[in-house]
Amino acid sequence: xxxxxxxxxxxxxxxxxxxxxxxxxxxxxxxxxxxxxxxxxxxxxxxxxxxxxxxxxxxxxxxxxxxxxxxxxxxxxxxxxxxxxxxxxxxxxxxxxxxxxxxxxxxxxxxxxxxxxxxxxxxxxxxxxxxxxxxxxxxxxxxxxxxxxxxx
Numbered sequence: 528x529x530x531x532x533x534x535x536x537x538x539x540x541x542x543x544x545x546x547x548x549x550x551x552x553x554x555x556x557x558x559x560x561x562x563x564x565x566x567x568x569x570x571x572x573x574x575x576x577x578x579x580x581x582x583x584x585x586x587x588x589x590x591x592x593x594x595x596x597x598x599x600x601x602x603x604x605x606x607x608x609x610x611x612x613x614x615x616x617x618x619x620x621x622x623x624x625x626x627x628x629x630x631x632x633x634x635x636x637x638x639x640x641x642x643x644x645x646x647x648x649x650x651x652x653x654x655x656x657x658x659x660x661x662x663x664x665x666x667x668x669x670x671x672x673x674x675x676x677x678x679x
Contacts, residue, residue, distance in 0.1 A: 557667035569615025579604025624676025
């Protein structure tokens with residue numbers, strides 16, 4: 528890009544506009560954010576799955592002092608491992624603008640938005656933040672997802 532002076536005003540001139548090369552907008556950053564978050568959550572989900580596969584039992588204590596003991600959680604561990612791997616691969620593929628990765632990103636963000644909406648009475652501040660981030664990610668992935676494919 529070069530700066531062109533016109534009557535004392537500076538205008539940004541983009542030479543790519545003349546060559547039909549698409550110009551990336553700032554929304555690409557939100558897609559990058561979604562991709563990184565998907566990669567991280569996929570890793571965490573896969574780790575939880577591996578722990579569940581090799582763990583013989585699970586004990587949880589609830590707020591009402593009830594004890595929940597689960598035996599044989601290996602099958603649930605495999606489910607978590609597979610979901611984690613899919614989310615991880617989708618996060619990587621989101622950087623190339625792959626359509627299947629965009630669909631998975633929207634499904635995950637929509638699920639997060641619904642979860643935040645349902646928990647707004649419990650955590651109003653954090654739920655609004657999570658809901659806002661989910662909507663921004665959904666918009667960026669749906670409307671500007673092709674911009675990544677054009678540049679990488």
